[in-house]
Amino acid sequence: MRTIRIGAGAGYSGDRIEPAVELAEKGALDYLVFECLAERTIALAQQARMKNPAAGYDPLLAARMQAVLPICRANKVRIITNMGAANPISAAGATRSIARKLGLSGLRIAAVTGDDVLTKTKDADLALDSGDTVKGLANRVVSANAYVGAQGIADALAAGADVVITGRAADPALFLGPLLHEFGWAMDDWDLLGKGTVVGHLLECAGQITGGYFADPGVKDVPGLARLGFPIGEVREDGDLVVTKVAGSGGCVTAATVKEQLLYEIHDPAEYFQPDVVADFSQVAVEEVGPDRVHVTGGRGKPKTGLLKTSVGYVDSYVGEGQISYAGPGAVARGRLALDIVRERLAMTGVQTTELRCDLIGVNALHGEASGVGEPYEVRVRVTGRTETLAEAVKIGNEVETLYTNGPAGGGGAWKSAREVVAVASCLLPEGAAQLSVSLVEA
Amino acid sequence: MKLREIAHSRTGDKGNVCNISVIAYRADDYALLCQEITAERVKAHFAGVVHGEVVRYELPGIAALNFVLKDALGGGVTRSLALDAHGKSLSSRLLDLEIAPAGDTLSRACQS
DSSP, X not given: OOEEEEEEEESSTTOOSHHHHHHHHHSOOSEEEEOOOOTTHHHHHHHHHHHOTTOOSOTTHHHHHHHHHHHHHHHTOEEEEOTTTTOHHHHHHHHHHHHHHTTOTTOEEEEEEOOBOHHHHHHHTOBOTTSOBHHHHGGGEEEEEEOBOSHHHHHHHHTTOSEEEESSBOTTHHHHHHHHHHHOOOTTOHHHHHHHHHHHHHHTXXXXXXXXXXXXXXXXXXXXXXXXXXEEEEEETTSOEEEEEOTTOBSOOOHHHHHHHHTTTOSSTTOEEOSSOEEEOTTOEEEEEETTEEEEEOXXXXXXXXXXXXXXXXXXEEEEEEEEEEESTTHHXXXXXXXXXXXXXXXXXXXOOSEEEEEEETTTTTTOGGGOOXXXXXXXXXXXXXXXXXXXXXXXXXXXXXXXXXXXXXXXXEEEEEEEEEEEEEEEEEGGGOOOEEEEEEO | OBGGGTEEXXXXXXXXXEEEEEXXXXXXXXXXXXXXXXXXXXXXXXXXXXXXXXXXXXXGGGTEEEXXXXXXXXXOTTTOOSSSXXXXXXXXXHTTOBOOOOOXXXXXXXXX
């Protein structure tokens, strides 16, 4: 029975680059996948594209492609990525330019488009999970992108692409695509699609299954996190999976790292909604079969819903923030006094906030007052508030900064910021709203 | 003893919903997890942080529970004012939960 090897070269947009180089060089891969698109990333990318029609793809695309293209060409590794973000066509053009500069003539690069459903979403005026409606958000809406399935990727590979660049594909679809292409799985073989979704889900966060986001010294020790190896999935034609990594790289692949990642961002494990299938992780079993080798079985699937989760990006508000630190005896009391002063100042000067948060980092910032045990040596005051305008947001940080000369004794390291918030809400669109197409360019 | 002695945990986020896995190091401890870590206890443990419903899913095959905490992330990572907007640190708080050591009378608290 045939097996293919898929490496995960990035788990988020800003991820380390060298682990992907290591995978391309030493992983004996057939495919290298870069998952670089978070919930909000595509909305920010759409804003960038509005300002510059050639922009809107991942800012690290050039650096990643320069690092791996020559190696992948030499080792016959095909690349799949969602670094196209809001502009896969432009990303494919940029990748072609890099390939030409590197002398990789004939390299074929595909852009998969069709996930941008802004017009259809506005027309349908759907209810959002935030309680708003698309119409209610009016001109604050900046983007609507559907999480599309694996077919476009499989089609691009069938057309001979060496590099496939998508926009908002569902993360597991980046891995399911090559499995469809290689093994010819039917789009209604729900159990195989479910198994392929297990593969994609486990690998898509890259280092999170090889010991990243896992270490807890003394309880869960992980060697070599500074040179963490990224994962390789050995996937058999029947959907059977072994997760491993390059020998000698940092990190570890164990039953425990695989189990943590299996449930990462999962709600009902029996119903993981994907564009191509409703995957069922509830019967998955994992077994360590060698050093850094974990065998995963038992993924299943049920028919897809015919609906696509769609992320709607909109300009939500502005957020202003200020921070300042206090240390030594009485630090907590001075921190609390600082917060009281800022609250009073914001009220006195009439700063309009729709939401205000006053934290003492080191005491209650992460889990509220309930978390406090004992008095820390140092604390950091953090005041953050939501406003309707940027000008109002700026005032929040200013009121923290002026604590330097007007506040409690010994305040240091003040910092402030004010920013526009593009938020994301979701709705469900019929799958026909996203018509995928593949365009191919050659270096 | 603390939950951290027998289980490990990871937090994930989707919108304003947080999920926290609790995975037994030893399969034998799964029944104890089921008995001790109820949805009600988790909801109480996160009072002030989680404002919505808490649902527990059971995965006997990997000796794990998965908790889904609704209205837990200040509106979700894209708009939350929280320092940890993803809620990634919440798993560490759950592992601080005090649980009774396994006794002879441990009932089979899991449904499946």
